[in-house]
Amino acid sequence: MNDRKLQISVVGSGPLYAKEPKVYPREIDGRFQRLRTAAVFWLLGMFYLFPWISIGGQQLVLFDLPARRFHVFGLTFWPQDFYLLTMLLVIAAVSLFFFTALAGRLWCGYACPQTVWTEVFLWIERWIEGDRNARIKLDKGPWNRAKLARKTAKQAAWIGFALWTGFTFVGFFTPIRELGGELVHWTLGGWEAFWIVFYGLATYGNAGFLREQVCKYMCPYARFQSAMFDRDTLVISYDTARGEPRGHRKRGANLRVVAASASASVPPAPALGDCIDCLACVQVCPTGIDIRDGLQIECIACAACIDACDAVMDKMQYPRGLIRYTTEQGLAGRRQRVVRPRTLVYAGILAALVGAFLWAVAARAPVIVEVLHDRNALFRTVGRGAVENSYSVKLVNKTDAPLALSVRAQTALPLRALGLPAATLAPGEVFSLPLTLRAEAGTVRGRNPIEVVVATADGTVLARGHSHFFAPESP
Structure with missing residues (x-):
């Protein structure tokens, strides 16, 4: 047996894992950046203002978990309405498919909470530490009194904004005015204080500390986006x-025309494309990528590179659109099809789901009724051969006001209700009302469907339940 030695050589002496370099996105102005700014104000405005708005004395949006009631824009939903939540989740999923197939990662660039809150944290950082160059210089410089003051002020502002976010989030589950009173008087409950701090830390960690790393390494959406893209997205x-070949040049220079060489022995200088290699598109990118390398999973479609490139093209007196929203077909010079079978199918499904959801919300019954037949016996025979069936009618008042309800059987059978099956239900109350139906001897045979009607005192029908009336097959 021959002994063999495997020679291993180590190439390089650097660490196996390199620290993720910090991204310093440069501030840019442009039509897409203004649209993103408007989206930030709109979305955060809804988040921070909705809990403070009341309709009829009720908080506009409140998920009251202890009472199992959910108040949304003046409507009250109960656990029995959870199917509506399922419909909303399906609508959200189909919407994601539709908008991604239509125009890529619009959600990531304009509406994702990670993007929205990170933008605010960047605003705070720029306000305190300065522009991109000032922030880079500050981080590379030695610690002194000025640097310590700026860093402390930034962290204090970040923590204050994060805790305000946590407080507002908890205010969607606890009446926010009561929560504010408890906070002012230092009487917060343990769980409320925990969740305020928890969500505050989550906001600080994701939007202030991790930032683009959440999008690059933690978000699964970037990993399966390619399954929803095609050549017309x-x-x-x-x-x-x-743009290629790229290179520096003077403002207004048109280097597409090849200059004649001064000497026949020297080859002519190559023509340059419109890209001047200024790196503005890289400097404004919040994830630190170079869009010129092609579509990458780190791109969140914020369009900051478009605004930056258009500004440079304007200064160079070149046409805009070197970086733009386009399709793979468009880049290849072929006809673009934004409206195509895939987007039409998604749009049709989405429209049907939204229509069904709106109809379900509008058609919600204010009362839930469930008719349960007596389990002990299908029927019982009483005096003179009469047949009785017993039921338990379960009622749920889904409104915010007390309801006086009466129950009756609506059927062509000669049935008579015994007693006065009526009750007054408090808001949200669940009540079981006994109901007994009697048929005289020989008038009803076998198994017969019946309908139980729940109505108000003025006869308005609020809900209908179904069951069966049983009688002997033969006398």
Whole structure:
């Protein structure tokens, strides 16, 4: 047996794992950035203002878990309405498919909570520490009194904003005015204080500390987005044919025309594309990628690179659109089809689901009724051969006001209700009302469907339940 030695050589002496470099996105102005700013104000405005708005003395949005009631825009939902939540989740999923197939990661760039809150944390950072160059210089510089003051002020502002976010979030589950009173008087419950701090830390960690790393490494959406893209999906793309080869030049210079060489022995200088290699598109990217390398999973479609490139093209007196929203077909010079079978199918499904959801909300019955037949006996025979069936009618008042309800059987059978099956239900109350129906001897045979009607004192029918009346097959 021959002994063999395996020689292993180590290439390089650096660490196996490199620290993720910090991204310093530069502030940019443009039509897409203004749209993102408007989206931030709109979405955060809803988040921070909705708990403070009341309709008829009721908080506009409140998920009252102890009472198992959910108040949303003046409507009250109960656990029995959870099917509506399922419909909302399906609508959200189909909407994600539709908008992704249509125009890529619009959700990530304009509406994702991670994007929205990170944008606010960046605003705070720029306000305290300065622009991109100032922040880079501050981080590379030695610790001194000025740096300590700026860093402390930034962290204090971040923590204050994060705790305000946590307080507002808890205010969707506990009446926010009561929560505010408890906070002012230092009488917060243990769980309320825990969740305020928990969600505050989550906001600080995700939007202030992790930032783009959440999108690059933690969010699963980027991993399966390619399954929803096709050649006609609008994505942010760099026009390689127009921009390459890239290179620096003077403002207004048109280097597409090859200059004649001064000497026949020297080859002519190559023409340059419109990209001046200024790296503005890289400097404004919140995830630190270079869009010129092609579509990448780190791209959140914020379109900051479009605004930056358009500004440079304007200064160079070149046409805009070197980086733009376009499709793979468009880059190849072929006809683009934004409206196509995939988007039409998604749009049709989405419209049907939204219509069904709106109809379900509008058609919700204010009372839930469930008719349960007596389990001990299908029927019983009483004096003179009469037949009786007993039921338990379970009622749920889904309104915010007390209801006086009466129950009766609506059927063509000669049945008579015994007693006065009526009750007054408090808001949200669940009540079981006994109901006995009697048929005289020989008038009803076998198994017969019946309908139980629940009505108000003025006869308005609020709900209907169904069961059966049983009698002997033969006398």
